[in-house]
Amino acid sequence: MLSPEGESARRIDGLWWLMFWISVVVFAAVAGLMAVAIVRRRRRGPEVDASEPRWGDPFVVIAGVIVPAVILTSVLVVSARDMVAITNAGDAQLTIEVIGHMWWWEVRYPGGVETANEIHVPVGETVRFEVSSVDVIHSFWVPELAPKVDMIPGRTNVLDVRAERPGTSRGQCAEFCGLQHANMALFVVAEARAEFDPWLRNEALPAPVPGPGATAGLGILLDSSCVGCHTIRGTEASGTLGPDLTHVAARQTLAAGTIANTHENLAAWISHPQSIKPGAVMPPTDLSPQELSAVVEYLEGLT
Amino acid sequence: MASYAERLEPVWREGSGLASWVGTVDHKRIGLRYLYTGFAFFVIAGLEAMLMRVQLARPELAVLSPQAYNELFSMHGVTMMFLFATPVLSGFGNYFVPLMIGARDMAFPRLNAFGYWVFLGAGFFLNSAFIIRQAPDDGWFNYLPLANANFTPSLAIDFYALGLIFIGVSTTSGAINFIVTILKLRAPGMTLNRIPIFVWGELAFALTVVFALPALTIASVFLELERRFGFHFYDAAGGGDPVLWQHLFWFFGHPEVYLVVLPALGLASAIIPTFSRRTMIGYTYIVLAELFIFVISFGVWVHHMFAVGLPTIAMGFISAASFMVVIPSGTQIFAWLATMVSGRLVLSTPMLFVLGFILLFVIGGLSGAMFSAVPFDQATTDSYFVVAHLHYVLVGGAVFPMFAGLYHWGPKILGRKLDERLGKISFWLMFVGFNLTFFPMHIAGLLGQPRRTYTYHEGLGWDLPNLLSTMGVFVMGAGILVTFWNWLRSEHQGELAGDDPWGGETLEWTTGSPPPEYNFETIPTVRSREPAWDQPELHGGAQPPEQGGRPLTAGHTTLSTSVTDAEPQAIVRMPHASPWPMFLTLALMLTFYGMLLSSWGVAVAGAAASVGALMGWLWPRGETQET
């Protein structure tokens, strides 16, 4: 809101400003009448006035029923038109599944591509998001692009989004989902097809083969508890409780938008996630500092 | 021949010992207890909010752990809605409805006492969760599946569900009491179109409770059965649906907020004529508007669920109904403004709070109208924009009228005037502090800050609004404390008020400050909507029998009148003080704690004790008609 990057958000922005200015006028009218009452208060009159001024009832009916009814009906019409337009945003050329977890976002593209917490979309095309949840109710909300839609276990909801310009938009879970609801963010990167298609092709590839310096890290990782939760396609790591890490180094952030994806942060996140995101499902690691360093070096190669 | 007062006083006097304290059935004492206890919970919930605001003053602070924050925001909502707003408005209603309608008490005095004791007991029950650090932590609307036994195995949600069922007993008994009182105990001559608007507001509140609260009760019963015994109502795997909770909760939850606002609007309507020195313009429209709100408020609950993925057509209908329900609120506002403009405003503290209320409630109503637009709602629900909206309507629309009520009726309750200067200081601190706290939240919401988040990241543009909000809460808190100080100080040091310090128009101003136990020496016959202005013989609270007053000094009695025309039908004997309401409450507390802790022996013992206490209560003693 207030800086729309998507078609739906732009419509809502227009609706907002219409309602905002109507509200300013209404508030001014109320405040104005109040000011008149305050200014007139010292004029002379009976101790108690029991007269019924002839303008009384008409005023109440006109100002208090008819005018509001006209204004509200007009806004209803505009809003209904916008609601229909947003719901029928046009045929989607791409469908992306987003599944809410406590407290991260599982993202699936057609053709078996799986990633987490960062979504790329082609600019200027309608993308259909199909959202659900594996645990509690979350809500998929990227304010610059589109309204929110709840992610409810046992059902699939649909949201059509069309990014109008290239750029990165931040989203955050908008339905209270427990301890780390505050740290469940995501990023949507809108880019031209010239950038999007290579990105998607890369995401479809299995994990890059580690260079000589990172092979040890892969070995340590496969022996550690990490593989109980994480998948790295192309290796034996196939856990499904946590995010897919196949191309984790290509992501801008870690821990669902909580920290930037840097060397120090990655090491810190693996070694003591609880101090960054207390209550997160990821347990602290029992790797030694050298083992940790090796694993981080391997993961940094997963572009 | 002794005067009426001399004959009535020994019959109605309750004494001052422990027995009287435990067993009082005097609606004024009970009403005052509701006020004091309700405002105590207000302070507790306010402190919870202050802690939250300290945590959110800057990004990524660690003043509170996520768990602590989640408990605080949940209990803040639960406490404010169930232990403060409704009880305080019931407290004003309890004290002033019988006085305004010319009755000697509520219809069911012992039930009235019971309602208070259960309120106190349930409030204690809910807050005792903090002692074991298992306070409800899933928000005041407690969505599933997060609230089920799988995701929240602790007692937190059981405190919530059982606590709400428990307080529901109090709210329901209070509501039935208000309805029967307003229908059947009005002074002769008080036809429907002479009923004070505040009384209409309390009637609308009570009717809403009767029809809306059961949805919450059943929702909570379902939740406990599912959590404790493995029933299936809300789990998709067992054929249930988590969205069912949302429907049940909001079917109650939306009428609930009108249930809070309607008596508050009625309170404003009690003050505006007095402080505009004229009769209310548009009385009929105001009453019809309140009843219209009551009816339509049952048809809009789905607007709390616009992001759930419901069919577009259904959302369209609810959207239209939600826009429609804005209209009657607007009608009342313009009726008030017409009254104020054509009157001569007196800007004493009660009126200042009413003016502040109107401005804040209009802002809240405008932002609320915006939420009727489905796309806008889907963009801003669950963000700080809705937090701003709800506080503008609840604080602006209910708390400000309550403070107006404290200043307006304080002299009647205490017998002494409150200090005007302190009153004005309190008003300005509260008005400025409130806006400083909550206006920036509109902006934070529009910038994308979700609600119920224990922290936020810097660089998103949310830092400044949050800092301003935190500063504002201390200014508002100071303003609130000034009024409490004013009240406590005036209890003993205030200037004596006399019967009618403001020149009011309704019946409470015709009798003493504070009123005698029996309220009026003679039950008056009313011939006007503004009896204190139009019938001078009423002042002194002893309308002579030749002009319609009925002394009824023979016993502990009041008058039963017909529903529409308030024709006298019977003389009804009222019960004296009784300890059984409190005993029943203690037995119920035992039952609820037993259920909470799964100690079924304790629960059964509590249930048996409850039956026993109920029998003790109902045992015929020749006091009332039931010999």
Next chain:
Amino acid sequence: MTVAAHELEPTERLDEVLPSNANGSASFAWWGMVWLIATEAALFGTIIVSYWYLRFRSAPAWPPDGIAKPELVLPLIMSAILWSSSIPVHVADRAGREGDERTLRIGLLIGWVLGAAFLALLLTVEYPEVLREFTPRTNAYGSLFFTLTGLHGLHVAAGLSFSAWVQVRAWRGAFDAQRHVSVQNFAMYWHFVDVVWLFVLLTIYLSPHL
């Protein structure tokens, strides 16, 4: 326990006298019962709406998960028993208003026996039979079945206690033509419980067959 002799009391407003006993719609207690029934009706309404909501959202087969459609013979017999109990209760109510103590006592007693028979059949025959096929923990259908019929059964039990209390007082001569609002209140409550059973029968037992 004797009844006070005078029915009219002076209001001390000139020569005016008013009844000192209130029954029916002149009585506060009567109105209290009316509104209690209103809120209880909303309670049952909520459960019934929840039933229809969950049924509407589940797969077409209802009852789900292979549970057989409900047997009707016993519930219909129970209905006949419960609804017929309203007749003696109504007769007792009228008798109370006319001061016919004997008919009042007998009517209440017969009504109590029929109500108790209904409850006994529910607890000793219907429930054990149903529990052989599903329990409240089986699925939402089971939970709704037992919650709705169980809450109704609790209301029948409460009604039987109410009736017992009124009967004890009736046998001790507490009621006459001027004082009988407790009988009216009990009758109102009992008829309400019967009407609720109609909705329970329609929802739980009959609707799966339609």
